[in-house]
Amino acid sequence: MDLPSQIRTALTTTHSLPPPSTAWLQALLSSQRHPPPPLPTLVATARARLLAADLTTPGLLDPAAAAPSSCLPAVAPSVAEARLPRDAVVQVLDVENLARSRWDQVEELEAIERGEQTRGREVVRLPPPGSEEGEDDDRGGAAPTQQQQPRGPAAAATAAAATTTGAGSAGKPAGKNATHRVVLQDCKGQKVFGLELRRLDRFGVGETVIGEKIVLKAGTVVARGVVLLEPATCKLLGGKVEAWQKSWVEGRLARLREAVGADRR
Incomplete structure (x- = not known):
């Protein structure tokens, strides 16, 4: 078996990823030093x-193998319940608690925008990123000022702080009773909603x-066109598309404000 085939086999069987194209693998190998590193x-x-790529990028995946083996089958919203006949790899486009x-x-993100984070019953005012005050604090200097304040609407600001700054994890994960809805996309560009039926580890805003x-995984339930997510049938692989994450973070507050305005009307 040649080297591209060995890499493709390892990616699909060991890491549950869709098969990349031969051209993509050859380009990867050509960018490595000679002789190439170990397998x-x-x-x-x-x-x-x-994991850092858009699965719909032309030439990324093997069209003969990826489409039938790694993408979602079409499930009409009129179908009360169906189960996926095989594993499918998707990427997250949006997430909401x-x-x-x-x-x-909205109030949470506005609090973070003002440089506030909530810790217990304390509101911690943080300096803007890159300021000298923040650098002093990182070196062990003066701590940010703290103001006692009752718990308010921004009580979960820490949970979204990492997302707002572009980080991948939050200081405070979502509660055990949280329910998240995500927009998922497969390698063909097909988009579906996913709904958290049971709490998933490392899952949620932030x-x-x-x-x-x-x-x-095969057997995942799709009800009325919505994928039901639960630990037994859902495996998080990680990864991030940097440009998408940045755009989502920057536009999230505006989208929520617009949605709140529409709800009030």
């Missing part, structure tokens, strides 16, 4: 690049990043 290193490099009102989320890859 495990090449597989790790290919995996990292696939349905357990919290949109207005609460933890799930845009472009993250997810394996929907």
Whole structure:
């Protein structure tokens, strides 16, 4: 078996990723030093690049193998319940916590925008990123000023702080009773809603990043066109599309404000 085939086999069987095209693998190998590094290193490099890529990019995946084996079958909204006949790899385009009102989320993000984070019953005012005060604090200087204040609408600001700054994880994960809705896209560009039926680890606003890859295992339930997510049939692979994450973070507050205005009308 040649080297591209070995890498493709490892990616699909060990890491549950869709098969990349031969041209993409050859381009990857040509960018490596000569002689090439060991196979495990090449597989790790290919995996990292696939996780950071848009699955719909032309030439990225093997069209003969990826479409039938790694993409979602068409399920009409009129179908009450269906199950996926095979594993499918999708990427996250949007995530929302349905357990919290949109207005609460707006106030949370506005608090973060003002440089506030909530810790217990303390509101911690943080300097703007890149300021000298922030640099002094990182070196062990004066701590940010703190003001006692009752818990208010911004009480979960820490949970969204990492997302707002473009980080991949939040300081405070979503509660055990949270329910998240995501927009998922497969390698053919087909988009579907996913609904968290049971809580998933590392899942939610501030933890799930845009472009993250997810394996929907065979047997996953699709009800009325909505994919029902639960730990037994859903595997998070990681990854992030940097440009998507940045755009989503910057536009999230505007989208929530618009939605709140529409709800009030």
